[in-house]
Amino acid sequence: MKGQLPKRIFAPKALILIGLIVILISGCQEAPSIKFDRVKIALAKAASADALTYAKATYTTADSLLAEAQLEIAHQNGRFFILRDYNLAESLLTDAHVLSFQALNEARHNKTSLKNHIGDELASLKSELRDWREALAGSLIIFEAEKIWSSANLALTACDKLIDLGEYNEALREAENARVKLHALGSLVEEYSNMQAEKVKTWRNWVVQTVENSRLNGSTAIVVVKASHKLYLVRAGKIIMTFNCELGYNSAQQKYFSGDGATPEGTYKITHINNGSKFYRALMLNYPNDMDRRRFSANKSKGIISRYAKIGALIEIHGHGGQNKDWTNGCVALTDNDMDRLINNVSVGTPVTIVRVSDQWP
Protein backbone atom coordinates (compact mmCIF):
# COMPACT_ATOMS: atom_id res chain seq x y z
CA MET A 1 0.00 0.00 0.00
CA LYS A 2 1.10 3.65 -0.60
CA GLY A 3 3.44 5.09 2.18
CA GLN A 4 4.40 1.69 3.73
CA LEU A 5 8.06 0.56 3.83
CA PRO A 6 9.10 -3.01 2.69
CA LYS A 7 8.73 -5.36 5.67
CA ARG A 8 11.82 -7.45 5.11
CA ILE A 9 14.36 -4.63 5.62
CA PHE A 10 13.34 -3.96 9.20
CA ALA A 11 12.30 -7.55 10.19
CA PRO A 12 13.14 -7.84 13.92
CA LYS A 13 13.97 -11.60 13.73
CA ALA A 14 16.71 -10.99 11.13
CA LEU A 15 18.23 -8.26 13.27
CA ILE A 16 18.24 -10.50 16.33
CA LEU A 17 19.91 -13.31 14.36
CA ILE A 18 22.66 -10.99 13.03
CA GLY A 19 23.21 -9.69 16.54
CA LEU A 20 23.61 -13.20 17.94
CA ILE A 21 26.14 -14.15 15.26
CA VAL A 22 28.23 -11.04 15.99
CA ILE A 23 28.23 -11.83 19.72
CA LEU A 24 29.22 -15.46 19.11
CA ILE A 25 32.12 -14.56 16.77
CA SER A 26 33.44 -11.87 19.10
CA GLY A 27 33.31 -14.36 22.02
CA CYS A 28 35.55 -16.91 20.26
CA GLN A 29 39.15 -17.11 21.54
CA GLU A 30 42.26 -16.83 19.41
CA ALA A 31 45.01 -19.38 19.68
CA PRO A 32 47.90 -18.01 21.82
CA SER A 33 50.43 -18.34 18.96
CA ILE A 34 52.43 -15.24 19.85
CA LYS A 35 52.74 -16.35 23.45
CA PHE A 36 53.81 -19.81 22.27
CA ASP A 37 56.62 -18.27 20.17
CA ARG A 38 57.74 -16.10 23.10
CA VAL A 39 58.02 -19.11 25.38
CA LYS A 40 59.96 -20.99 22.70
CA ILE A 41 62.44 -18.13 22.47
CA ALA A 42 62.75 -17.95 26.27
CA LEU A 43 63.47 -21.68 26.40
CA ALA A 44 66.06 -21.42 23.64
CA LYS A 45 67.76 -18.63 25.58
CA ALA A 46 67.89 -20.86 28.67
CA ALA A 47 69.36 -23.68 26.56
CA SER A 48 72.10 -21.41 25.22
CA ALA A 49 72.97 -20.52 28.84
CA ASP A 50 73.64 -24.26 29.40
CA ALA A 51 70.44 -24.75 31.39
CA LEU A 52 70.45 -28.41 30.35
CA THR A 53 73.65 -28.84 32.35
CA TYR A 54 73.25 -26.36 35.16
CA ALA A 55 69.43 -26.22 35.67
CA LYS A 56 68.37 -29.50 34.15
CA ALA A 57 65.25 -30.18 36.24
CA THR A 58 63.74 -26.70 35.76
CA TYR A 59 64.58 -26.63 32.06
CA THR A 60 63.12 -30.09 31.45
CA THR A 61 59.89 -29.16 33.24
CA ALA A 62 59.57 -25.95 31.19
CA ASP A 63 60.18 -27.94 28.01
CA SER A 64 57.51 -30.51 28.97
CA LEU A 65 54.98 -27.77 29.73
CA LEU A 66 55.64 -26.17 26.35
CA ALA A 67 55.07 -29.49 24.59
CA GLU A 68 51.87 -29.99 26.57
CA ALA A 69 50.70 -26.49 25.64
CA GLN A 70 51.45 -27.20 21.98
CA LEU A 71 49.22 -30.30 22.06
CA GLU A 72 46.47 -28.47 23.93
CA ILE A 73 46.48 -25.64 21.36
CA ALA A 74 46.29 -28.21 18.58
CA HIS A 75 43.39 -29.94 20.30
CA GLN A 76 41.45 -26.67 20.61
CA ASN A 77 42.29 -25.70 17.02
CA GLY A 78 40.59 -28.87 15.89
CA ARG A 79 37.31 -28.05 17.62
CA PHE A 80 34.37 -26.14 16.17
CA PHE A 81 35.30 -22.48 16.52
CA ILE A 82 32.63 -21.50 19.02
CA LEU A 83 33.64 -24.41 21.27
CA ARG A 84 37.36 -23.52 21.42
CA ASP A 85 38.79 -22.73 24.86
CA TYR A 86 42.45 -21.84 25.08
CA ASN A 87 42.49 -21.13 28.79
CA LEU A 88 44.34 -24.32 29.70
CA ALA A 89 46.89 -23.70 26.92
CA GLU A 90 47.37 -20.11 28.17
CA SER A 91 47.91 -21.38 31.68
CA LEU A 92 50.46 -23.97 30.55
CA LEU A 93 52.30 -21.37 28.51
CA THR A 94 52.41 -18.97 31.42
CA ASP A 95 53.92 -21.64 33.66
CA ALA A 96 56.39 -22.64 30.94
CA HIS A 97 57.39 -18.99 30.47
CA VAL A 98 58.03 -18.51 34.18
CA LEU A 99 60.05 -21.71 34.39
CA SER A 100 62.10 -20.78 31.31
CA PHE A 101 63.26 -17.58 32.96
CA GLN A 102 63.85 -19.51 36.16
CA ALA A 103 65.96 -22.05 34.29
CA LEU A 104 67.96 -19.25 32.67
CA ASN A 105 68.66 -17.54 36.00
CA GLU A 106 69.37 -20.83 37.74
CA ALA A 107 71.82 -21.83 35.02
CA ARG A 108 73.66 -18.51 35.18
CA HIS A 109 73.76 -18.60 38.96
CA ASN A 110 74.82 -22.25 39.23
CA LYS A 111 77.47 -21.86 36.54
CA THR A 112 78.95 -18.79 38.25
CA SER A 113 78.79 -20.47 41.67
CA LEU A 114 80.47 -23.59 40.36
CA LYS A 115 83.13 -21.55 38.58
CA ASN A 116 83.85 -19.59 41.76
CA HIS A 117 83.86 -22.74 43.87
CA ILE A 118 86.28 -24.44 41.48
CA GLY A 119 88.46 -21.34 41.50
CA ASP A 120 88.62 -21.35 45.30
CA GLU A 121 89.18 -25.09 45.45
CA LEU A 122 91.95 -24.91 42.87
CA ALA A 123 93.68 -22.03 44.68
CA SER A 124 93.50 -23.95 47.97
CA LEU A 125 94.86 -27.15 46.41
CA LYS A 126 97.68 -25.31 44.64
CA SER A 127 98.64 -23.69 47.93
CA GLU A 128 98.61 -27.09 49.66
CA LEU A 129 100.70 -28.49 46.82
CA ARG A 130 103.26 -25.67 47.25
CA ASP A 131 103.39 -26.33 51.01
CA TRP A 132 104.07 -30.00 50.39
CA ARG A 133 106.76 -29.09 47.84
CA GLU A 134 108.53 -27.02 50.48
CA ALA A 135 108.09 -29.67 53.14
CA LEU A 136 109.42 -32.46 50.93
CA ALA A 137 112.29 -30.40 49.55
CA GLY A 138 113.49 -29.35 52.97
CA SER A 139 113.82 -32.85 54.25
CA LEU A 140 115.09 -36.26 53.27
CA ILE A 141 113.64 -37.26 49.91
CA ILE A 142 110.87 -39.80 50.06
CA PHE A 143 110.53 -40.94 46.44
CA GLU A 144 107.07 -42.41 46.91
CA ALA A 145 105.93 -39.02 48.26
CA GLU A 146 107.49 -37.33 45.23
CA LYS A 147 105.50 -39.61 42.95
CA ILE A 148 102.22 -38.82 44.71
CA TRP A 149 103.01 -35.09 44.71
CA SER A 150 103.68 -35.24 40.99
CA SER A 151 100.36 -37.08 40.42
CA ALA A 152 98.48 -34.38 42.33
CA ASN A 153 100.27 -31.71 40.29
CA LEU A 154 99.20 -33.39 37.05
CA ALA A 155 95.59 -33.57 38.24
CA LEU A 156 95.60 -29.83 38.98
CA THR A 157 97.10 -29.09 35.55
CA ALA A 158 94.26 -31.08 33.94
CA CYS A 159 91.78 -29.20 36.17
CA ASP A 160 93.15 -25.88 34.87
CA LYS A 161 92.68 -27.01 31.26
CA LEU A 162 89.07 -28.13 31.90
CA ILE A 163 88.25 -24.76 33.49
CA ASP A 164 89.58 -23.04 30.36
CA LEU A 165 87.18 -25.20 28.31
CA GLY A 166 84.27 -24.22 30.58
CA GLU A 167 83.79 -27.85 31.68
CA TYR A 168 83.26 -27.03 35.34
CA ASN A 169 81.75 -30.33 36.44
CA GLU A 170 84.68 -32.25 34.97
CA ALA A 171 87.13 -29.75 36.48
CA LEU A 172 85.55 -30.29 39.89
CA ARG A 173 86.02 -34.02 39.50
CA GLU A 174 89.69 -33.53 38.68
CA ALA A 175 90.14 -31.19 41.66
CA GLU A 176 88.64 -33.90 43.87
CA ASN A 177 91.11 -36.37 42.34
CA ALA A 178 93.97 -34.03 43.31
CA ARG A 179 92.60 -33.65 46.82
CA VAL A 180 92.50 -37.44 47.26
CA LYS A 181 96.13 -37.66 46.13
CA LEU A 182 97.23 -34.91 48.54
CA HIS A 183 95.42 -36.73 51.31
CA ALA A 184 97.31 -39.90 50.36
CA LEU A 185 100.53 -37.88 50.47
CA GLY A 186 99.69 -36.71 53.97
CA SER A 187 98.98 -40.29 55.04
CA LEU A 188 102.27 -41.50 53.60
CA VAL A 189 104.27 -38.80 55.36
CA GLU A 190 102.40 -39.46 58.60
CA GLU A 191 103.12 -43.18 58.30
CA TYR A 192 106.77 -42.39 57.70
CA SER A 193 106.82 -40.05 60.72
CA ASN A 194 105.20 -42.72 62.89
CA MET A 195 107.80 -45.26 61.79
CA GLN A 196 110.49 -42.77 62.63
CA ALA A 197 108.92 -42.09 66.04
CA GLU A 198 109.43 -45.73 66.98
CA LYS A 199 113.13 -45.50 66.20
CA VAL A 200 113.76 -42.09 67.72
CA LYS A 201 114.52 -43.62 71.10
CA THR A 202 117.20 -45.86 69.60
CA TRP A 203 118.81 -42.93 67.79
CA ARG A 204 118.63 -40.83 70.92
CA ASN A 205 120.46 -43.52 72.87
CA TRP A 206 123.21 -43.76 70.26
CA VAL A 207 123.77 -40.01 70.35
CA VAL A 208 123.68 -39.86 74.14
CA GLN A 209 126.22 -42.71 74.38
CA THR A 210 128.54 -41.14 71.84
CA VAL A 211 128.48 -37.71 73.48
CA GLU A 212 128.81 -39.17 76.97
CA ASN A 213 131.80 -41.34 75.97
CA SER A 214 133.42 -38.29 74.40
CA ARG A 215 132.85 -36.38 77.62
CA LEU A 216 134.18 -39.12 79.85
CA ASN A 217 137.28 -39.76 77.75
CA GLY A 218 137.86 -36.18 76.63
CA SER A 219 137.97 -37.66 73.14
CA THR A 220 136.67 -36.62 69.69
CA ALA A 221 133.58 -38.02 68.04
CA ILE A 222 131.46 -37.28 64.98
CA VAL A 223 127.65 -37.21 65.00
CA VAL A 224 125.74 -36.98 61.70
CA VAL A 225 122.04 -36.07 61.85
CA LYS A 226 120.54 -36.92 58.45
CA ALA A 227 117.25 -34.97 58.69
CA SER A 228 118.99 -31.66 59.38
CA HIS A 229 121.97 -32.48 57.09
CA LYS A 230 124.43 -31.61 59.86
CA LEU A 231 127.74 -33.16 60.86
CA TYR A 232 128.84 -32.29 64.41
CA LEU A 233 132.41 -32.60 65.64
CA VAL A 234 132.28 -33.28 69.37
CA ARG A 235 135.17 -33.09 71.80
CA ALA A 236 134.93 -33.85 75.53
CA GLY A 237 131.17 -33.93 75.17
CA LYS A 238 130.92 -30.48 73.56
CA ILE A 239 130.31 -29.49 69.95
CA ILE A 240 133.36 -27.74 68.58
CA MET A 241 132.45 -27.60 64.91
CA THR A 242 129.27 -27.92 62.84
CA PHE A 243 129.23 -28.64 59.11
CA ASN A 244 126.51 -28.84 56.48
CA CYS A 245 126.58 -32.21 54.78
CA GLU A 246 125.00 -34.00 51.83
CA LEU A 247 123.89 -37.61 51.88
CA GLY A 248 122.80 -40.56 49.73
CA TYR A 249 120.02 -39.63 47.28
CA ASN A 250 117.65 -42.04 49.02
CA SER A 251 118.48 -41.19 52.61
CA ALA A 252 114.96 -41.02 53.95
CA GLN A 253 115.50 -44.63 55.01
CA GLN A 254 118.06 -46.96 56.57
CA LYS A 255 120.53 -48.58 54.21
CA TYR A 256 119.27 -51.98 53.07
CA PHE A 257 121.70 -53.04 50.36
CA SER A 258 124.45 -51.87 48.06
CA GLY A 259 123.15 -49.43 45.46
CA ASP A 260 119.99 -48.37 47.30
CA GLY A 261 121.27 -44.80 47.63
CA ALA A 262 120.77 -44.66 51.42
CA THR A 263 123.27 -43.41 54.00
CA PRO A 264 123.44 -46.05 56.77
CA GLU A 265 122.29 -45.32 60.33
CA GLY A 266 124.41 -46.75 63.12
CA THR A 267 127.55 -46.42 65.21
CA TYR A 268 130.82 -46.67 63.30
CA LYS A 269 134.50 -45.78 63.47
CA ILE A 270 136.97 -44.21 61.08
CA THR A 271 139.10 -47.04 59.70
CA HIS A 272 141.23 -45.17 57.19
CA ILE A 273 142.09 -41.62 56.11
CA ASN A 274 142.53 -41.21 52.36
CA ASN A 275 144.17 -37.97 51.34
CA GLY A 276 144.17 -38.87 47.63
CA SER A 277 140.49 -39.73 47.18
CA LYS A 278 138.74 -38.96 43.91
CA PHE A 279 136.42 -36.95 46.15
CA TYR A 280 139.34 -34.82 47.40
CA ARG A 281 139.88 -36.43 50.85
CA ALA A 282 137.94 -39.25 52.52
CA LEU A 283 137.39 -40.87 55.92
CA MET A 284 136.51 -44.57 55.47
CA LEU A 285 133.99 -46.04 57.93
CA ASN A 286 133.59 -49.64 59.11
CA TYR A 287 130.25 -50.16 57.36
CA PRO A 288 128.88 -52.83 57.47
CA ASN A 289 129.16 -53.41 61.24
CA ASP A 290 127.69 -56.41 63.07
CA MET A 291 124.27 -54.79 63.45
CA ASP A 292 124.22 -54.04 59.70
CA ARG A 293 125.05 -57.65 58.89
CA ARG A 294 122.33 -59.01 61.17
CA ARG A 295 119.76 -56.65 59.70
CA PHE A 296 120.81 -57.51 56.14
CA SER A 297 120.51 -61.29 56.80
CA ALA A 298 117.13 -60.88 58.48
CA ASN A 299 115.78 -58.76 55.58
CA LYS A 300 116.95 -61.35 53.09
CA SER A 301 115.30 -64.16 55.03
CA LYS A 302 112.03 -62.24 55.22
CA GLY A 303 112.18 -61.45 51.50
CA ILE A 304 112.28 -57.71 52.17
CA ILE A 305 115.31 -57.52 49.90
CA SER A 306 116.34 -59.71 47.01
CA ARG A 307 118.39 -62.80 47.74
CA TYR A 308 120.86 -61.50 45.16
CA ALA A 309 121.38 -58.19 46.96
CA LYS A 310 124.81 -57.31 48.33
CA ILE A 311 125.33 -55.49 51.64
CA GLY A 312 127.79 -53.00 50.14
CA ALA A 313 130.78 -51.21 51.62
CA LEU A 314 133.01 -48.16 51.02
CA ILE A 315 130.87 -45.78 53.02
CA GLU A 316 132.94 -42.66 53.63
CA ILE A 317 132.86 -39.08 54.73
CA HIS A 318 134.36 -37.29 51.75
CA GLY A 319 134.70 -33.99 49.88
CA HIS A 320 133.13 -32.44 46.75
CA GLY A 321 130.04 -31.46 48.76
CA GLY A 322 128.32 -28.08 48.52
CA GLN A 323 125.89 -29.18 45.79
CA ASN A 324 122.82 -28.38 47.91
CA LYS A 325 121.24 -31.78 47.34
CA ASP A 326 121.61 -35.42 48.39
CA TRP A 327 123.65 -36.92 45.58
CA THR A 328 125.92 -39.66 46.87
CA ASN A 329 125.35 -43.41 46.81
CA GLY A 330 125.34 -43.45 50.61
CA CYS A 331 128.41 -41.49 51.67
CA VAL A 332 128.40 -38.27 53.67
CA ALA A 333 129.78 -35.35 51.62
CA LEU A 334 131.28 -32.10 52.89
CA THR A 335 132.84 -29.25 50.97
CA ASP A 336 136.56 -29.64 50.38
CA ASN A 337 137.36 -26.84 52.83
CA ASP A 338 135.25 -28.45 55.51
CA MET A 339 136.96 -31.79 54.90
CA ASP A 340 140.31 -30.13 55.60
CA ARG A 341 139.01 -28.69 58.89
CA LEU A 342 137.44 -32.02 59.91
CA ILE A 343 140.41 -34.22 59.06
CA ASN A 344 142.68 -31.96 61.10
CA ASN A 345 140.66 -32.91 64.18
CA VAL A 346 140.03 -36.66 63.77
CA SER A 347 142.02 -39.84 63.49
CA VAL A 348 141.60 -43.53 62.74
CA GLY A 349 139.29 -44.94 65.41
CA THR A 350 137.26 -41.75 65.90
CA PRO A 351 133.65 -42.83 66.54
CA VAL A 352 131.08 -41.80 63.95
CA THR A 353 127.40 -42.04 64.87
CA ILE A 354 124.85 -41.54 62.11
CA VAL A 355 121.17 -41.05 63.01
CA ARG A 356 118.16 -40.03 60.95
CA VAL A 357 116.68 -37.72 63.57
CA SER A 358 117.97 -36.39 66.88
CA ASP A 359 115.11 -35.08 69.00
CA GLN A 360 116.98 -33.98 72.14
CA TRP A 361 120.43 -33.07 70.95
CA PRO A 362 122.21 -30.79 70.29
Next chain:
Amino acid sequence: MKANRIFILIAGLSLILLAGCSKAPEVEMNKAQESMQAAVTAEAEQYAPAAYKVAMDTLNAAKAEEKEQASKFALFRSYGNAKKLYESAQYLAENATTEAAAEKERVMAETQAMITSVKAVLDSAATAIAKAPVGKGNKADIELIKADLNAANGAYEEAVAEFAAGKYLSAQAKLEAVNQKAESLIAEIAKAKTMKK
Protein backbone atom coordinates in the same frame (compact mmCIF):
# COMPACT_ATOMS: atom_id res chain seq x y z
CA MET B 1 11.48 -44.18 -4.49
CA LYS B 2 14.09 -46.26 -6.31
CA ALA B 3 16.05 -43.10 -7.14
CA ASN B 4 15.97 -42.10 -3.44
CA ARG B 5 17.34 -45.49 -2.35
CA ILE B 6 20.18 -45.27 -4.87
CA PHE B 7 20.94 -41.76 -3.69
CA ILE B 8 21.06 -42.88 -0.04
CA LEU B 9 23.30 -45.83 -0.95
CA ILE B 10 25.77 -43.60 -2.83
CA ALA B 11 25.77 -41.04 0.00
CA GLY B 12 26.39 -43.78 2.56
CA LEU B 13 29.28 -45.24 0.56
CA SER B 14 30.78 -41.77 0.16
CA LEU B 15 30.60 -41.21 3.90
CA ILE B 16 32.39 -44.53 4.55
CA LEU B 17 35.10 -43.66 2.02
CA LEU B 18 35.65 -40.24 3.55
CA ALA B 19 35.90 -41.74 7.03
CA GLY B 20 38.55 -44.17 5.71
CA CYS B 21 40.65 -41.27 4.41
CA SER B 22 40.87 -39.68 7.82
CA LYS B 23 42.93 -42.47 9.44
CA ALA B 24 45.57 -41.37 11.98
CA PRO B 25 49.17 -41.87 10.69
CA GLU B 26 50.09 -44.52 13.27
CA VAL B 27 52.72 -46.23 11.17
CA GLU B 28 54.49 -42.96 10.38
CA MET B 29 54.25 -41.89 14.02
CA ASN B 30 55.79 -45.16 15.26
CA LYS B 31 58.62 -44.96 12.75
CA ALA B 32 59.35 -41.36 13.72
CA GLN B 33 59.41 -42.21 17.42
CA GLU B 34 61.66 -45.19 16.86
CA SER B 35 64.08 -43.03 14.88
CA MET B 36 63.99 -40.44 17.66
CA GLN B 37 64.78 -43.09 20.26
CA ALA B 38 67.68 -44.26 18.12
CA ALA B 39 68.96 -40.66 18.05
CA VAL B 40 68.78 -40.51 21.85
CA THR B 41 70.69 -43.79 22.12
CA ALA B 42 73.30 -42.43 19.74
CA GLU B 43 73.74 -39.45 22.15
CA ALA B 44 72.63 -37.05 19.42
CA GLU B 45 71.66 -34.49 22.07
CA GLN B 46 75.32 -34.28 23.07
CA TYR B 47 77.09 -34.80 19.73
CA ALA B 48 74.64 -33.24 17.23
CA PRO B 49 72.54 -30.90 19.38
CA ALA B 50 71.27 -28.66 16.57
CA ALA B 51 70.16 -31.57 14.37
CA TYR B 52 68.57 -33.27 17.37
CA LYS B 53 66.60 -30.14 18.28
CA VAL B 54 65.26 -29.74 14.75
CA ALA B 55 64.15 -33.40 14.72
CA MET B 56 62.49 -33.06 18.12
CA ASP B 57 60.69 -29.85 17.14
CA THR B 58 59.41 -31.49 13.96
CA LEU B 59 58.16 -34.51 15.91
CA ASN B 60 56.35 -32.21 18.36
CA ALA B 61 54.79 -30.32 15.45
CA ALA B 62 53.65 -33.64 13.95
CA LYS B 63 52.04 -34.65 17.23
CA ALA B 64 50.30 -31.28 17.47
CA GLU B 65 48.99 -31.52 13.91
CA GLU B 66 47.69 -35.03 14.58
CA LYS B 67 46.02 -33.87 17.78
CA GLU B 68 44.37 -30.97 15.96
CA GLN B 69 42.91 -33.24 13.33
CA ALA B 70 41.79 -35.75 15.93
CA SER B 71 39.79 -33.02 17.65
CA LYS B 72 37.83 -32.29 14.47
CA PHE B 73 34.60 -33.91 13.40
CA ALA B 74 35.51 -37.17 11.64
CA LEU B 75 34.35 -36.02 8.21
CA PHE B 76 36.57 -32.94 8.34
CA ARG B 77 39.77 -34.71 9.47
CA SER B 78 42.77 -34.82 7.21
CA TYR B 79 46.01 -36.35 8.43
CA GLY B 80 47.98 -35.64 5.28
CA ASN B 81 50.00 -32.86 6.87
CA ALA B 82 50.62 -34.84 10.07
CA LYS B 83 51.83 -37.78 8.01
CA LYS B 84 54.29 -35.57 6.14
CA LEU B 85 55.54 -34.08 9.39
CA TYR B 86 56.11 -37.53 10.92
CA GLU B 87 58.02 -38.58 7.83
CA SER B 88 60.15 -35.41 8.10
CA ALA B 89 60.74 -36.07 11.79
CA GLN B 90 61.88 -39.61 11.00
CA TYR B 91 64.27 -38.38 8.34
CA LEU B 92 65.64 -35.62 10.61
CA ALA B 93 66.08 -38.01 13.51
CA GLU B 94 68.01 -40.42 11.29
CA ASN B 95 70.09 -37.48 10.14
CA ALA B 96 70.83 -36.51 13.75
CA THR B 97 71.86 -40.10 14.52
CA THR B 98 74.27 -40.12 11.57
CA GLU B 99 75.70 -36.74 12.51
CA ALA B 100 76.13 -37.80 16.13
CA ALA B 101 77.90 -41.00 15.14
CA ALA B 102 80.26 -39.07 12.85
CA GLU B 103 81.06 -36.46 15.51
CA LYS B 104 81.54 -39.11 18.17
CA GLU B 105 83.86 -40.97 15.81
CA ARG B 106 85.81 -37.77 15.17
CA VAL B 107 86.24 -37.01 18.89
CA MET B 108 87.19 -40.63 19.61
CA ALA B 109 89.75 -40.60 16.79
CA GLU B 110 91.18 -37.31 18.04
CA THR B 111 91.52 -38.65 21.58
CA GLN B 112 92.96 -41.96 20.37
CA ALA B 113 95.57 -40.06 18.35
CA MET B 114 96.49 -38.10 21.49
CA ILE B 115 96.81 -41.34 23.47
CA THR B 116 99.17 -42.77 20.86
CA SER B 117 101.28 -39.63 20.67
CA VAL B 118 101.52 -39.17 24.45
CA LYS B 119 102.50 -42.85 24.84
CA ALA B 120 105.31 -42.24 22.39
CA VAL B 121 106.54 -39.25 24.41
CA LEU B 122 106.38 -41.27 27.65
CA ASP B 123 108.32 -44.09 26.00
CA SER B 124 110.92 -41.57 24.80
CA ALA B 125 111.27 -40.28 28.34
CA ALA B 126 111.67 -43.81 29.70
CA THR B 127 114.30 -44.62 27.07
CA ALA B 128 116.14 -41.37 27.82
CA ILE B 129 116.22 -42.20 31.53
CA ALA B 130 117.39 -45.73 30.86
CA LYS B 131 120.19 -44.46 28.65
CA ALA B 132 121.19 -41.54 30.87
CA PRO B 133 124.71 -42.12 32.21
CA VAL B 134 124.38 -42.25 35.94
CA GLY B 135 127.03 -40.94 38.26
CA LYS B 136 127.20 -39.67 41.78
CA GLY B 137 126.43 -36.15 40.63
CA ASN B 138 123.10 -36.90 38.97
CA LYS B 139 121.74 -40.06 40.58
CA ALA B 140 119.39 -38.14 42.89
CA ASP B 141 118.06 -36.14 39.93
CA ILE B 142 117.54 -39.28 37.87
CA GLU B 143 115.65 -40.94 40.74
CA LEU B 144 113.43 -37.88 41.12
CA ILE B 145 112.79 -37.86 37.38
CA LYS B 146 111.87 -41.54 37.60
CA ALA B 147 109.37 -40.73 40.37
CA ASP B 148 107.86 -38.00 38.19
CA LEU B 149 107.73 -40.32 35.19
CA ASN B 150 105.94 -42.94 37.28
CA ALA B 151 103.39 -40.30 38.21
CA ALA B 152 102.99 -39.31 34.55
CA ASN B 153 102.45 -42.95 33.58
CA GLY B 154 99.81 -43.23 36.30
CA ALA B 155 97.99 -40.17 34.97
CA TYR B 156 98.25 -41.59 31.43
CA GLU B 157 96.54 -44.80 32.58
CA GLU B 158 93.80 -42.69 34.21
CA ALA B 159 93.32 -40.83 30.90
CA VAL B 160 93.04 -44.13 29.00
CA ALA B 161 90.41 -45.32 31.49
CA GLU B 162 88.43 -42.11 31.00
CA PHE B 163 88.63 -42.58 27.21
CA ALA B 164 87.26 -46.11 27.63
CA ALA B 165 84.42 -44.68 29.74
CA GLY B 166 83.57 -42.17 26.98
CA LYS B 167 84.78 -39.14 28.95
CA TYR B 168 86.72 -37.70 26.02
CA LEU B 169 87.13 -34.09 27.17
CA SER B 170 88.46 -35.16 30.55
CA ALA B 171 90.79 -37.67 28.91
CA GLN B 172 92.13 -35.02 26.54
CA ALA B 173 92.82 -32.53 29.36
CA LYS B 174 94.70 -35.20 31.28
CA LEU B 175 96.68 -36.28 28.21
CA GLU B 176 97.73 -32.69 27.54
CA ALA B 177 98.99 -32.41 31.12
CA VAL B 178 100.90 -35.69 30.83
CA ASN B 179 102.40 -34.68 27.49
CA GLN B 180 103.58 -31.39 28.97
CA LYS B 181 105.13 -33.22 31.92
CA ALA B 182 106.81 -35.90 29.82
CA GLU B 183 108.38 -33.30 27.52
CA SER B 184 109.70 -31.36 30.51
CA LEU B 185 111.17 -34.59 31.93
CA ILE B 186 113.02 -35.26 28.68
CA ALA B 187 114.52 -31.77 28.96
CA GLU B 188 115.47 -32.44 32.60
CA ILE B 189 117.14 -35.71 31.66
CA ALA B 190 119.23 -33.91 29.06
CA LYS B 191 120.25 -31.40 31.73
CA ALA B 192 121.01 -34.13 34.28
CA LYS B 193 123.32 -35.83 31.76
CA THR B 194 125.60 -32.80 31.78
CA MET B 195 125.89 -32.96 35.55
CA LYS B 196 127.18 -36.55 35.68
CA LYS B 197 130.37 -36.94 37.64
